[in-house]
Amino acid sequence: MIELRGVSQTFEVPGLAPRTVLYPLDLSLTERRIGIVGSNGSGKSTLARLIGGLLLPTTGTVTVGGFDTRRSPREVRRRLGFVFQNPEHQIVFPVVEEDLAFGLRPLGLSAAETEGRITEMLGRYDLAHLRQHATHRLSGGQKQLLALAGVLVMRPEVIVFDEPTTLLDLRNRNRVARAIAQLPQQAVVVTHDLELLRDFERVLVFEDGALLADAAPAEALALYRERMSLESA
Numbered sequence: 321m322i323e324l325r326g327v328s329q330t331f332e333v334p335g336l337a338p339r340t341v342l343y344p345l346d347l348s349l350t351e352r353r354i355g356i357v358g359s360n361g362s363g364k365s366t367l368a369r370l371i372g373g374l375l376l377p378t379t380g381t382v383t384v385g386g387f388d389t390r391r392s393p394r395e396v397r398r399r400l401g402f403v404f405q406n407p408e409h410q411i412v413f414p415v416v417e418e419d420l421a422f423g424l425r426p427l428g429l430s431a432a433e434t435e436g437r438i439t440e441m442l443g444r445y446d447l448a449h450l451r452q453h454a455t456h457r458l459s460g461g462q463k464q465l466l467a468l469a470g471v472l473v474m475r476p477e478v479i480v481f482d483e484p485t486t487l488l489d490l491r492n493r494n495r496v497a498r499a500i501a502q503l504p505q506q507a508v509v510v511t512h513d514l515e516l517l518r519d520f521e522r523v524l525v526f527e528d529g530a531l532l533a534d535a536a537p538a539e540a541l542a543l544y545r546e547r548m549s550l551e552s553a
């Protein structure tokens with residue numbers, strides 16, 4: 321359960337007037353699959369980062385499972401996983417299995433549990449044969465799957481995805497889409513890939529830092545498509 325109360329974001333840029341990129345927002349996110357769409361620069365990634373505690377709001381509070389991202393960042397980090405658009409931001413170790421093991425270290429698991437979780441993740445994402453491979457030699461799609469596995473191996477309660485399919489070819493895009501659909505956890509997904517959201521429970525549409533629509537996918541995406549076609553006409 322994610323709660324936002326009076327959350328806004330204003331960026332101070334030296335020499336320029338402060339810029340509000342997200343206007344005050346109240347939201348309770350309880351559904352298992354929540355999509356966030358909107359035009360470039362509408363504030364989606366900012367919202368994702370606020371939910372993930374990667375950014376602290378200028379005003380208001382964000383809580384994840386009851387923990388405030390400002391006051392209890394460690395509790396939030398234990399509960400929430402963040403998958404970036406660019407897996408390069410996430411993969412830190414030179415060998416695939418080391419990278420997966422790294423995320424598990426703070427959890428203090430036994431060697432057998434660590435080994436079991438890594439083997440399960442590599443199997444699930446078709447990476448088992450790459451266990452000892454250099455991470456920098458993986459293809460873009462393999463890197464994205466490894467980044468996803470690196471988050472899931474920690475078994476977070478909530479996962480936030482920031483444009484998880486943007487860099488992928490259709491096969492890997494479909495793999496990631498399937499992986500998201502099968503997750504038992506709550507997932508919040510920022511994307512321009514509208515098809516990905518077809519079976520979601522709730523879609524938020526942003527425009528210029530404000531929430532324009534909050535509805536089931538059919539209604540929200542129809543409205544978003546209409547706005548986009550009006551703007552491009």
Ligand SMILES: Nc1ncnc2c1ncn2[C@@H]1O[C@H](COP(=O)(O)OP(=O)(O)OP(=O)(O)O)[C@@H](O)[C@H]1O
Nearest residue numbers: 331332333341358359360361362363364365366367
């Ligand atoms: N650290 C920052 N400092 C100043 N401005 C920022 C910062 N981060 C984001 N912005 C600005 O905030 C606005 C919203 O950015 P954001 O990345 O949230 O948009 P978005 O909806 O995710 O866009 P896209 O679809 O292009 O990824 C943009 O105008 C961006 O330039």
